[in-house]
Amino acid sequence: MTLAAASATSLIADSAHAARDASALPSNSSRSRNELSLVVPYAAGGPLDRAARKLTQETTALGNINVLNVAGDGGATGAAMVARAGAREPMLLMGAVATHAILPWLNPQLPYDPLRDFQPLTLVARMPHVLVMRSELAMQWRIYTPEDLLRFMSKHRQPLRYASAGNGSIGHIAGQWFQSLTQVPLQHLPFGGARPALSALLEGTADLMFDNIASALPHLRAGRLKAIGVTWRSPLPALPEVPSLDDSIKGMNLTTWFGIFATAGITDSQAKRWSETFAQTLQRPDIQQYFDAMGVVRDDLRLQDFARLVQAEHARYGQLVKRAQIQMH
Numbered sequence: 001m002t003l004a005a006a007s008a009t010s011l012i013a014d015s016a017h018a019a020r021d022a023s024a025l026p027s028n029s030s031r032s033r034n035e036l037s038l039v040v041p042y043a044a045g046g047p048l049d050r051a052a053r054k055l056t057q058e059t060t061a062l063g064n065i066n067v068l069n070v071a072g073d074g075g076a077t078g079a080a081m082v083a084r085a086g087a088r089e090p091m092l093l094m095g096a097v098a099t100h101a102i103l104p105w106l107n108p109q110l111p112y113d114p115l116r117d118f119q120p121l122t123l124v125a126r127m128p129h130v131l132v133m134r135s136e137l138a139m140q141w142r143i144y145t146p147e148d149l150l151r152f153m154s155k156h157r158q159p160l161r162y163a164s165a166g167n168g169s170i171g172h173i174a175g176q177w178f179q180s181l182t183q184v185p186l187q188h189l190p191f192g193g194a195r196p197a198l199s200a201l202l203e204g205t206a207d208l209m210f211d212n213i214a215s216a217l218p219h220l221r222a223g224r225l226k227a228i229g230v231t232w233r234s235p236l237p238a239l240p241e242v243p244s245l246d247d248s249i250k251g252m253n254l255t256t257w258f259g260i261f262a263t264a265g266i267t268d269s270q271a272k273r274w275s276e277t278f279a280q281t282l283q284r285p286d287i288q289q290y291f292d293a294m295g296v297v298r299d300d301l302r303l304q305d306f307a308r309l310v311q312a313e314h315a316r317y318g319q320l321v322k323r324a325q326i327q328m329h
Contacts, residue, residue, distance in 0.1 A: 041078025087265025163206035174210035
């Protein structure tokens with residue numbers, strides 16, 4: 001399936017609020033040298049934005065940190081802004097698997113190098129995805145487990161429709177990977193963001209969706225959606241009764257992760273200070289409770305350990321894109 005890089009959409013941004021236009025933001029020269037800016041490369045209101053605002057509000061040791069929403073090109077616009085900032089007046093980025101591991105394989109003209117142009121500081125969290133259906137449809141079709149779904153799909157004449165936040169989103173890639181592993185066809189319905197994709201699922205335009213847990217959890221708790229399985233190697237604390245898709249479909253484990261990066265070229269002491277300061281905030285019990293409520297999984301990776309994760313994920317998604325025959329244009 002051909003992916004147009006220009007149409008790569010926001011990975012997990014799920015808000016209808018408009019993001020601030022990058023051209024309206026202050027230039028590096030106008031920013032105070034004692035004031036940091038943290039760019040969220042997606043629209044306001046989504047999981048990354050909520051995490052960024054909570055974290056910056058609570059990390060007072062670094063002074064005032066401005067959170068800037070710079071959406072566009074699936075996260076590439078905001079990431080490129082931070083990459084270009086320069087080491088003398090660096091900026092921070094709430095980067096994610098999309099900006100650093102997926103987009104580089106979908107867009108050969110990406111305006112930054114994900115491994116060279118950033119200094120990884122601190123992993124904030126991992127966010128597994130959940131394969132969900134409307135509860136009424138799951139009951140009608142008697143689909144409660146991954147095995148039920150596979151049996152139904154093998155007998156169903158028409159491919160089931162799965163919604164995603166758009167071409168290049170991790171929800172899209174999860175669906176392609178699912179097809180590659182099971183050899184069961186699906187019909188992809190790309191939307192302009194996670195929120196309209198979820199609306200299509202709830203309204204019945206789509207049958208399935210690989211949604212991130214932070215987005216799906218309120219609908220699961222309200223009974224509107226039925227969780228079939230999680231893209232995690234074991235059941236999640238937030239959904240202990242939902243099985244791992246990897247148990248019945250080996251290799252079906254995909255996770256969104258997000259963390260804080262700085263512009264490359266900052267000093268080692270500066271990187272260490274920023275990394276440790278954010279990590280200390282993340283270790284506070286009240287902050288951990290906040291992220292637990294979102295359903296995300298905390299993992300304390302800093303500096304070189306975080307950099308190794310980014311490198312490994314970059315390589316992994318390159319292999320996945322090729323194996324699933326997702327063409328890059």
